[in-house]
Amino acid sequence: MLAATRNLSVSHTKDCSYEEIEDQVIAIIRKHVLNILSRGKLHMESLNWLFARSSRPGEFDYTDCCDLLDVHPDLIRIRLQYEFYRQQLVFTDKFTGVLPPVLVDEVATLHIQDSVKVVQQIWSNPGTDSFPEEFKKIDTVKVIECLSLEGIIAINGERMYITGRTPKNPQNFNWSRYWNFYD
Incomplete structure (x- = not known):
């Protein structure tokens, strides 16, 4: 530094x-x-x-x-992931990013088998519409459906994004209130 x-x-x-x-x-x-x-x-x-x-x-x-x-570094990272969703950006090159511990904890409390692994894959590949071969043994459709209902991921067509907390009403949405524990 x-x-x-x-x-x-x-x-x-x-x-x-x-x-x-x-x-x-x-x-x-x-x-x-x-x-x-x-x-x-x-x-x-x-x-x-x-x-x-x-x-x-x-x-x-x-x-x-x-x-x-x-x-907090993860606050900007999570907000940027939400922006990927808002702008419907698709990344063809996967980048390596560590899933923020707050998201790991939030996803783990849902008790959905393999959900952290699925969220990590989408986190490092925003806008993905498929999963690699190693995910064949996972019921990704069920996991995605559950995570989507919880607002952890957002789906547009076939494209998936980690939003952390998808707003129910995007018109009156204050993103920073959703993550105020980072203050």
């Missing part, structure tokens, strides 16, 4: 306000999010930066950025 701090465009961090550093860190996150949503040529790199905890040497790590902003 020390090397990344030197890469901030503020000439001398000791001479600038914390607000200026926050603005630059927000800009870093925003750049990656826009890369992902616009499906730019670096979208996979940005997906891995945000979801797989990878960064280049001397670059701010995603969790470092969140620490500086006092935001």
Whole structure:
């Protein structure tokens, strides 16, 4: 993180306000999010930066950025997954992302066999309409139906997304209230 701090465009961090550093860190996150949503040529790199905890040497790590902003990293990840659903983005390249513990716990309390495995697969492959061969022994139709009824996943046509908590009425939906325990 020390090397990344030197890469901030503020000439001398000791001479600038914390607000200026926050603005630059927000800009870093925003750049990656826009890369992902616009499906730019670096979208996979940005997906891995945000979801797989990878960064280049001397670059701010995603969790470092969140620490500086006092935001839980999984909150933005979950919100971005919801945005994938809203924009109906389909990812042909699977990215590796660790399922947030809060989702693992929430899914596990439902006591649906193999549900965590199914949710992990959709988390790392938003917009998927199928499962790999290793899922043949799992009744994915039943698991998906149960998870959809619970609002953990949302389905549009054949496409599946992890929304965490799908709103019953999207017109009057305040996403941050659904995840206020991250405050």
